[in-house]
Amino acid sequence: MTEVAVRCRGLRQSFGEQVAVDGVDLDVRAGxxxxxxxxxxxxxxxxxxxxTTLLPTAAGVVEIFGxxxxxxxxxxxxxIGYVPQQLSADGSLTGWENVALFARLFDVPRAQRRSAVRTALGAVGLTTVAERLAxxxxxxxxxxLELAQALVSGPKLLVLDEPTIGLDPIGREGVWDRIAQIRAETGMTVLVTTHYMDEADQHCERLALMHRGRIRARGTPAELKAAVGPDATLDDVFRTITDDTFEETGEGMRDVRATRRTSGRLG
Incomplete structure (x- = not known):
């Protein structure tokens, strides 16, 4: 039986009277x-x-590799290694210093830190610019660099929340190339959110589509497209599942402002 990396059962989260996550069941297979x-x-x-334990579980169960x-x-x-939407790198530190800081935060043993930092920077192709300010x-x-920060502790699960937001096509391709290389070398499990349907279609083996706090569809990209029509795209799946409605359910002005600020700083 395939090992389960992420298992959610009946996950529910509210902010006041607003239900953001409404009984989510989710399984992500290892690798x-x-x-x-x-x-x-x-x-x-x-x-x-x-x-990622950044929010307490109000109701339901979350298990990571059991x-x-x-x-x-x-x-x-x-x-877990986690790359959030919001910018997590410090521009006043060098690339090396940023990753070394995360090595300390994630309690990488002192004797292993230099090697871990060097390996993480090498994995994302930043060795030659490690001494430059971020x-x-x-x-x-x-x-x-943020990928390197997430990888420095050698996690089994890499969680990426909109990892290519605000990047041009070349930048997006470069990030995904590194993710593919790291996964090929380590067998790491990757859980990613993205608004780019082409990225999801090309890089994700399975998908779950959420709307109004619930999982509305799941399957491989091919399965989801076939359920809509013979020539359907993931954009068509997206529109069908959401019924062309975009009512906000969990994020507000604070989230939008933070996302736009991140996009501006990455541009």
């Missing part, structure tokens, strides 16, 4: 690239934050 899609406010980021995330937060975090990096380089 796969799994895409979580949906319009703004669908509950994707709230789900990701619950999976570890109960609510009961064992520290053990769960040691299994503030001088291009948008694509910043995103790759």
């Amino acid at each position: 796969e690239v799994f895409g979580l899609l949906g319009p703004n406010g669908a509950g994707k980021t709230t789900t990701i934050r619950a999976i 570890v109960d995330a609510a009961r064992h937060k520290l053990a769960t975090r040691r299994l 503030g001088t990096y291009s948008g694509g380089m910043v995103r790759r």
